[in-house]
Each structure stands twice: as C-alpha cells, then as structure tokens.
Amino acid sequence: MKRGEPRKYDPTFKGPIEKRGCTDIVCCILFIICVLAYIAVGILAWSQGDPRKAIYPTDSRGQFCGQAGTPLEKKPLVFYFNILKCASPMVLLEFQCPTTQMCVEKCPEKYMTLLTAYNIPKDFEYYKNFCQEGVTNSMGVANILKNGLCPAVLIPSKSFTKRCFPSLGLKNGKVTVGGQEQVNDGEGNTIPG
Numbered sequence: 001m002k003r004g005e006p007r008k009y010d011p012t013f014k015g016p017i018e019k020r021g022c023t024d025i026v027c028c029i030l031f032i033i034c035v036l037a038y039i040a041v042g043i044l045a046w047s048q049g050d051p052r053k054a055i056y057p058t059d060s061r062g063q064f065c066g067q068a069g070t071p072l073e074k075k076p077l078v079f080y081f082n083i084l085k086c087a088s089p090m091v092l093l094e095f096q097c098p099t100t101q102m103c104v105e106k107c108p109e110k111y112m113t114l115l116t117a118y119n120i121p122k123d124f125e126y127y128k129n130f131c132q133e134g135v136t137n138s139m140g141v142a143n144i145l146k147n148g149l150c151p152a153v154l155i156p157s158k159s160f161t162k163r164c165f166p167s168l169g170l171k172n173g174k175v176t177v178g179g180q181e182q183v184n185d186g187e188g189n190t191i192p193g
Contacts, residue, residue, distance in 0.1 A: 057162045058101070065103035065162065075103035079130055079164045081151040100148055104130060107157035107164035114150050115141055130154055 022028065056064040057078040066076025078101050080086060086097035108130060117123035118141050128135055131150035144150050157164040 057103075059103045060101045063103065072103045075105050077104050077107060077159050077162055077164055078102070079104045079107065079157075081148070083155075083166060100132075100151075102130070102132065104164070107159050108154040109156055110154060111156055113153045114144065117154075127154065 052064055052067065056067050058064055059072075059078065063072055064070060065072050065078055067073065080097060081100040081102075083097075083099070085099040088098060090098050110126065112123060112127065114127060117127040118137070121137075124137060127150065131144070132148075135144060135149050139149070145152055155166045158167050159165075
C-alpha cells in the first residue's frame with residue numbers, strides 16, 4: 001500500500017489564531033430558543049391535545065366526523081352552512097370557522113336554496129341531509145333560517161381534506177360556482193361569478 005508524502009515542517013506556520021471566538025452568538029442563541037420553543041409546543045400538544053383532531057374533522061358540537069364506533073361513523077365529511085364566513089379574520093382568533101358545521105355522508109351535488117326546496121317534497125328531503133336533526137316541513141322557512149337549522153343555500157361542492165368546498169370553475173372567462181355564473185345567497189342577494 002502506497003502512502004502520501006509526510007507533511008514537512010513549515011517554520012512560518014503560527015498555528016491557530018490565538019484570539020478565537022464565536023462569530024454568531026446572536027444566531028446561536030436564537031436557534032437554541034427556537035429549539036426549546038418547539039420542544040415546549042410538542043410537550044403541550046402531547047399532554048393537552050387530542051390526536052383525533054388532526055385526523056378527523058369535527059362539527060360545531062365538537063363531535064368527530066367519520067370516527068369508527070360513533071353515531072357519525074358513516075358521515076366522514078364536514079359541511080359548512082356558510083363557507084364565506086370562513087374567510088373572516090375571526091377564524092384566526094377562534095381557530096374555527098364561525099358558521100354552523102355538520103357531519104355529512106357526502107357533499108351537496110345540486111344548487112338550491114331553502115326557499116325553492118321547501119315547497120317541493122323531493123327537494124326538501126334532499127335538503128334536510130344538510131340540516132340539523134328534527135327539521136320538518138311544518139316549521140316554515142323563516143323559522144328554520146332564524147334558528148340556524150339549515151343553510152340558506154346549497155352549492156355543489158367537492159370533498160377536499162374531508163371538508164366540503166364549493167366547486168369552482170371557469171366558463172367564458174368568468175368564475176363559476178357549482179356551474180352557475182350567478183349565485184343566489186338564499187337571502188335574495190345575487191352574487192356574480
């Protein structure tokens with residue numbers, strides 16, 4: 001086995017610098033603080049948290065959607081009564097969308113308002129899949145909406161991360177919601193696409 005040449009003595013080499021020091025003490029301290037903060041958050045999450053909240057979505061009452069062995073086992077998706085309220089800055093303060101949320105079997109496939117569905121038995125039966133329990137045809141539209149038992153409007157939606165989000169598309173250069181260029185919000189207001 002052949003070896004390299006041995007290092008020769010260099011009389012001009014003075015060795016490592018005599019006055020050495022850490023060059024980035026501030027960055028080192030910030031790094032250590034961040035690592036300690038991550039450890040603290042991890043300990044807090046482990047001791048106080050519920051890992052199911054990372055796996056299953058929850059409804060407004062805190063029930064887990066789609067969890068095996070619960071009454072909502074066959075309802076794995078969350079439906080928001082008014083998804084536009086989720087765009088509010090209040091979401092950042094409360095960590096939850098300030099609208100009624102409920103577990104559903106599948107997302108709405110049809111566009112309809114409660115006002116139009118109420119008088120057509122077949123449509124109202126479909127609509128009740130997205131209402132709180134106990135809604136009947138004898139309650140009246142105004143009473144149902146006032147008590148927050150049903151959403152004012154159903155918009156065709158798609159499931160994404162176990163949540164129902166409105167189906168958005170593009171038609172002739174205009175954004176469509178559920179295939180509609182103009183959407184009625186259920187309160188008499190028309191929202192252009």
